[in-house]
Amino acid sequence: MFDLGSGDGRIVIMAAQKYKADATGVELNASLVRQSMTASNLGLGIHPRVIEGDLLKQDYFIRRSPEPCNLLPVGNELVTPILEKQLKKGARIVAHDFEFSAWTPVQSLSIDDDGEGRGHHLYLYRR
Secondary structure: OEEEOOOOOHHHHHHHHHHOOOOEEEEOOHHHHHHHHHHHOOOOOOOOEEEEOOHHHOOOOOOOOOOEEOOOHHHHHHHHHHHHHHOOOOOEEEEEOOOOOOOOOOEEEEEOOOOOOOOEEEEEEEO
16 A cells, blocks of 8 residues: 655554555655654564655556545646556545545545544545
8 A cells, every 4th residue: 555645654654553554655755754764663563664755756556556645636636647647447546635636536535523633534536
């Protein structure tokens, strides 16, 4: 599973801890990458990874389905043609708070309170 715009890595860490997922994040901000790598060293059997880099210059989507996308609308627009080119048919994409304008979600879910007083909206897409 890939997390595009993984920030502090909390999604990749939780995916590895809770679901034993082979989880990789991609984050441009070096400080957030360092923070996520410190947090990910929790003695897990499967170690989550966060790659420091520009997700627009990666070609790893061919191998996996990037489930979470934590990007702003402009990021979603920029990554859309890359995902369309590289993802296999049936791949899943989950967008957090911002839709992909070029695609129609197959499902959406609103979370009013995540336990920390924040609301979220998730959009599921299939290629």
